[in-house]
Amino acid sequence: MLVELQCDKFREKKISFHERLNVVLGDNVATNSIGKSTLLMIVDYVFGGDSLLEHNSDVIEELGHHDYLFKLIFQSKPYYFKRGTFKPDLVFKCNEAYEEDDPITIDEYKALLKKAYLLEDFDLTFRSFVSLFSRVWGKENLDVNQPLHSFKKQRSSDCIENILKIYRKYETIRILSDRFKNLSEEKLTIGKAFKQNLIPKVSKQKYRENIKSIYGIDQEIEDIKRNLGKYAINIREIVNREILELKIRKDKLLSEKISVDSRLIRVRDDLSKNKHIKSKTFAKLLKFFPDINVARVSEVEGFHSEISNILKSELRESERDLSETLESINAEIHDIDIHISSVLSNVENPSAIIDRVHGLASTYTSTSSEIQYFETDERVKSEHREVKDALTIEKLRVLKLVEDVINDKTRKYVSMIYSEDRRSPTLSLGQNSYTFKAIEDTGTGKAYSNLILLDLAILEATKLPFVIHDSVLFKNIENEAVAKLVDLYESIGKQSFIAIDEVNKYGKKAEEKLLKQKVMQLTNSNVLYIKDWRK
Numbered sequence: 030m031l032v033e034l035q036c037d038k039f040r041e042k043k044i045s046f047h048e049r050l051n052v053v054l055g056d057n058v059a060t061n062s063i064g065k066s067t068l069l070m071i072v073d074y075v076f077g078g079d080s081l082l083e084h085n086s087d088v089i090e091e092l093g094h095h096d097y098l099f100k101l102i103f104q105s106k107p108y109y110f111k112r113g114t115f116k117p118d119l120v121f122k123c124n125e126a127y128e129e130d131d132p133i134t135i136d137e138y139k140a141l142l143k144k145a146y147l148l149e150d151f152d153l154t155f156r157s158f159v160s161l162f163s164r165v166w167g168k169e170n171l172d173v174n175q176p177l178h179s180f181k182k183q184r185s186s187d188c189i190e191n192i193l194k195i196y197r198k199y200e201t202i203r204i205l206s207d208r209f210k211n212l213s214e215e216k217l218t219i220g221k222a223f224k225q226n227l228i229p230k231v232s233k234q235k236y237r238e239n240i241k242s243i244y245g246i247d248q249e250i251e252d253i254k255r256n257l258g259k260y261a262i263n264i265r266e267i268v269n270r271e272i273l274e275l276k277i278r279k280d281k282l283l284s285e286k287i288s289v290d291s292r293l294i295r296v297r298d299d300l301s302k303n304k305h306i307k308s309k310t311f312a313k314l315l316k317f318f319p320d321i322n323v324a325r326v327s328e329v330e331g332f333h334s335e336i337s338n339i340l341k342s343e344l345r346e347s348e349r350d351l352s353e354t355l356e357s358i359n360a361e362i363h364d365i366d367i368h369i370s371s372v373l374s375n376v377e378n379p380s381a382i383i384d385r386v387h388g389l390a391s392t393y394t395s396t397s398s399e400i401q402y403f404e405t406d407e408r409v410k411s412e413h414r415e416v417k418d419a420l421t422i423e424k425l426r427v428l429k430l431v432e433d434v435i436n437d438k439t440r441k442y443v444s445m446i447y448s449e450d451r452r453s454p455t456l457s458l459g460q461n462s463y464t465f466k467a468i469e470d471t472g473t474g475k476a477y478s479n480l481i482l483l484d485l486a487i488l489e490a491t492k493l494p495f496v497i498h499d500s501v502l503f504k505n506i507e508n509e510a511v512a513k514l515v516d517l518y519e520s521i522g523k524q525s526f527i528a529i530d531e532v533n534k535y536g537k538k539a540e541e542k543l544l545k546q547k548v549m550q551l552t553n554s555n556v557l558y559i560k561d562w563r564k
Contacts, residue, residue, distance in 0.1 A: 030046070030048060030101065030102055030103075030494075030495075030524050031046050031072065031075060031076075031099065031100075031101055031495075031524065032045070032046055032099075032100045032101060032102050032107070033045050033046065033099065033100045034046070034071065034072070034075065034097065034098070034099045035097070035098040035099070035127070036071075036095060036096065036097050036098065037095065037096075038092050038095045038558050038559055038560075039557060039558060039559070040555065040556065040557065040558065040559055041549060044068075044548050044549055045548065046524070046526075046548055047524075047546055047548070048524065049518070049519050049521075049522060049523065049524060049525065049546075050515070050518045050519045050525050050527070050542075050546040051524065051525065051526045051527070051546060051548045052527055052528075052529060052543050052546045052547045052548065053065050053068050053069065053526070053527070053528040053529070053547070053548060053549055053550075053551065054528075054529065054530075054532060054543065054544070054547045054549070054550040054551065055500060055528065055529065055530035055531070055550075055551060055552075056530065056531075056550075056551070056552040056553060057530070057531050057532070057533055058530075058531070058553075059500075059504075059530035059531055060530075060552065060553045062563050063551040063552065063553060063555075063556045063557065064551050064556050064557025064558065065499070065500055065528035065530075065551055065557075066165055066166040066167065066499050066500070066501075066528060067081075067085055067088065067557055068528070068549065068551075068557055069163075069165045069497050069499055069526055069528055070084065070085055070165050070167065071097060072163075072497060072526050073160075073163045073165060073497060074097065074112065075097060075099045075110075075112070076142065076155075076159060076163075076495075077135060077138060077139040077142060077155060077156055078156065078160065078163065079117065080163075080165070080167060080168050081114075082114065082117060083167075084167030084168070085167070087562070088114075088558070089114050091558075091560055091562045092558060092559075092560060094113060094114045094115035095113065095114060096111050096112070096113040096114075097111070097112055097113070098110070098111050098123070098127045099111075099112075101145070103145040103146070104145075107125070108122075108145075109122070109123040109124060109125055109127055110122060110123060110138070111123050111127060111129060112135075112138075117135065118134060118135045119132045119133070119134065119135070120132070120133055120134075120135055120137075120138040121133075139154065139155040139156060140155070142155045143155040143158075146492070146494045147492065148492060148494075151194060151195070151197070151492070152194050152199060152200075152203065153191060153194050153195070157179075157191060158195065158493065159493065159494065159495065160179050161177065161178075161179045161191070162484050162487070162488070162493060162495075162496045162497065163496070163497040164480070164484070164496075164497065164498055164499060164502065165497060165499045166499050166500075166501050168180075169181045171480075171501065171502075173465075173476040173477060173479065173480050174464075174465065174466070175188075175465070176456075176465050176480050176483050176484075177189065177191070177192055177463060177465075185461060185462045185463060186460070186461045186462075188463070189428070189458055189459070189460070189461075189462075189463055192431065192458075192487075193427060193428070193431060195487065195491050195492075195493065196431045196434070196490070196491060197491075198427045198430060198431055199427075201423055201427070202420065202423055202424055202427060205416060205419055205420040205423055206420060208416050209413070209416045209417055209420055212409060212412055212413040212416055213413065215409045215413075216409050216410065216413050219402075219405065219406050219409060223406075228398075228402050229398075229399055229402065231399045231400075231402060231403040233403075235399070235403075236399070236400065236403045236404075239396045239399050239400050239403075240400065242392070242396050243393065243396055243397060243400065246392060246393045246396070247393075278365060279362060279365045279366075282358050282361055282362050282365070283362065285358055286355065286358045286359070286362070289351055289354050289355045289358065290355065292351055293348065293351040293352065293355060296344050296347050296348050296351060297348060299344055300341065300344050300345065300348065421460075424460050425460075428458040428459070428460070429458075431458065432456055432457065432458045434490065435456050435483070435486055435487065435490075436453070436454075436455055436456055438486035438489065438490055439453055439454060439456070439479075439482050439483055439486045440453040442482040442485060442486060442517065443479075443482060445513065445517070446478070446482070446510050446513045446514060446517065447510060452467050453467065453479075454466060454467040454479040454482075454483070455467070456483070465479070465483070467479055472505070473505040474505035474506040474507060474510075475506075477501075477502045477503070477504075477505060477506060478506045478510055478514075480502065481498060481502055481506075481514060484496050484498070485517060485518070485521060488521055488523055488525070489521045489523075493523075494523060494524065495523060495524040495525060495526065496523075496525050496526070497525075497526045497527075498525070498526070498527045498528075499527075499528050500527075500528040500529050500530055503527075503529050503530075504530075508534050508535050508536070509535075509536070511529075511535050511539065512535045512536050512538065512539035515535070515539050515542050515543060516539075516542070519542070519546070529543065532544070
């Protein structure tokens with residue numbers, strides 16, 4: 030917890046903080062620009078934030094660079110630090126007299142805070158955990174309709190993910206998300222390998238044929254093992270079996286060749302014809318039809334010529350493709366013929382047995398690989414679908430759970446601050462978006478009250494260490510409600526830092542509590558810094 034804050038630019042050089050509620054009081058006329066928001070921004074700066082440098086740049090312009098010295102206590106042990114504005118990425122460890130010791134980076138300091146606040150087992154950085162709940166004028170997290178956004182351009186899906194992590198409900202989603210990501214990468218890799226022909230793409234029909242083929246090869250090899258002596262004497266039986274397989278393959282190729290040949294002849298016939306109208310035929314037309322519109326006929330001729338050119342281009346492309354296919358078929362038929370001749374020449378050669386077994390083994394290897402590729406592809410696709418469905422179901426379950434927990438706690442707070450009849454806000458969490466609204470209760474004061482109650486609900490139910498709420502949140506809330514909010518801040522038992530004006534209007538009890546918990550009171554004549562540059 031934050032215990033004290035010092036700066037030689039403050040009018041009051043040292044500010045001491047309470048264990049629970051800490052109040053920065055304004056005056057009874059709600060004077061602006063006296064340092065209330067700036068002091069809260071400094072508290073945020075002490076906890077590793079950077080908004081002070083971005084939004085309160087006038088402080089450095091008017092006062093020059095300066096240091097903030099602060100003391101924190103964790104598990105009864107004091108820690109002293111110094112963070113300046115000149116080198117904000119450095120934080121100095123200090124002794125109790127604030128004499129500099131070892132410097133550490135701002136990231137190391139934030140990691141130290143995460144450990145000190147016992148947040149190490151959360152899959153969030155320290156700032157991702159606390160920044161949202163530091164709601165100070167000048168930051169981008171004051172939108173009552175988007176209370177989970179730390180900044181305007183933050184993706185809603187990231188906001189939802191963060192709140193699930195804060196409630197410790199993200200672990201199962203993370204495991205499934207990692208599995209889904211890995212399967213997506215596997216699926217993409219296999220798809221690219223198919224596309225680039227690094228591995229063969231196998232259809233279901235080919236897969237079934239491969240299964241039968243593997244079975245047949247196993248049977249034949251087993252048969253050769255059992256009857257090796259018989260085959261050694263009668264090589265012709267093995268040769269005939271191989272010749273039959275080759276002839277079946279050749280017959281399929283010849284049938285395919287006839288089809289391609291026929292299509293190629295038709296394409297070439299179409300290319301050889303020229304059916305568009307030629308200019309030299311116009312003279313013959315004029316003899317029989319002297320009144321014909323020659324210009325119109327020329328336009329028709331141009332149109333037909335253009336269509337003809339397009340068709341010719343497509344026909345030439347088709348001719349090239351068919352010619353290449355025919356060439357490939359002829360080459361494969363040629364290879365089969367050579368193979369048949371080679372097999373027939375070995376009819377009386379015992380090495381035919383070895384060649385046959387070698388051929389079967391090669392076919393077995395390639396076919397087995399195709400089966401493996403197909404089964405791997407199908408397995409990855411199936412697991413990808415299953416994990417995707419499981420991830421969706423788990424997300425919806427966890428989102429509903431966290432949504433219900435937050436809404437239940439917020440409803441209790443609304444009943445406590447207002448009445449049981451008062452409508453409470455509803456947080457609805459989707460996978461990629463969320464809403465936070467109170468139907469039929471859209472007043473500005475109630476909207477900011479809802480925002481405060483949402484933060485306090487999360488503060489009480491999670492390990493969120495503190496909240497920071499600026500005076501802008503309280504300005505339009507009913508006086509009686511603000512008085513009850515003061516008690517609620519105090520009752521939660523964690524540090525909270527608020528700025529508030531006109532404390533006398535909230536009733537005597539609330540005023541006494543606010544005065545008791547004040548850490549500094551700022552007025553028109555008693556501003557935060559030693560210099561007043563409002564004029």
